[in-house]
Amino acid sequence: MTKSIENLKKSGLKITPQRVAIVEFLSEYGHLSISKMYELVKEKFPSISLATIYKNVNAMIDNGFLKEVKIIGQDSRYELNYGEHSHVVCKECGKVVDIDIDTQTLFKEAEEKSTIKVESSSMVFYGICGECAKGHL
């Protein structure tokens, strides 16, 4: 069993085949929108309901197993919650790339400048990826 499924078990939720599928697709793809997740899981479990996707994603966010990534102009993506990291999004094709940025220094800076005690962050960079840029030649 993969590490993610072990963690899911620890989260207190029951291990249903639908949930396993969601977690496996998230491990494989990294980030998924609700509709893409539904599409993928539906191939394995044609009877799955969109409501089940929503219920599970919400439950997994509530217990900290998943994280939402809000993206301007695109559907939110959901990902396994594995510590602080940032995202770079292609505005054209929607591809999302994870990157590590030293957020500790930034946290401190944000804290000093705002006088709000910072606990987490969401950093999203927007641009055009190589493949999409080629398409504009």
Added chain:
Amino acid sequence: MTKSIENLKKSGLKITPQRVAIVEFLSEYGHLSISKMYELVKEKFPSISLATIYKNVNAMIDNGFLKEVKIIGQDSRYELNYGEHSHVVCKECGKVVDIDIDTQTLFKEAEEKSTIKVESSSMVFYGICGECAKGHL
């Protein structure tokens, strides 16, 4: 006439009293959710429709006059588009504070690590503000 209204004029949209009110409230408050904006403008123009708020906000985003700030767990806020800066949000009371962070260095770093040419970013820090922290004593 304030600088913001001058800029609105330049944006190509007609200057209606409703639009002036939206821009003035945004200048005053810095960031507003749709519902707060509606509430405020409605005091001045009781007949304004929520649809008008939406149409105007969308039109002003489309021409780059406004910017959306997506916030996890809270309604999006809208602000006048005045160059790159970051936001610190209190998770409890929803207060949003603007801060300047040197994004150029981060852009470069994000670009190198992702191989996506970065053009803009949205950086939001989350925490608990002083007043809300006091409430927990």
Added chain:
DNA sequence: CTAAATGCAAAGCATTTGCAAATAT
């Protein structure tokens, strides 16, 4: 065995759209 999860249909909300009347330029 029983508490939780699924799947369906219905309900709920936020946002958008269509259109006639009003307004900015």
Added chain:
DNA sequence: ATATTTGCAAATGCTTTGCATTTAG
């Protein structure tokens, strides 16, 4: 004068809820 904007009501679309049935532990 005319193209745009407003405001209303209706439509859309995403998300949640209620409930009977099924399932995990």
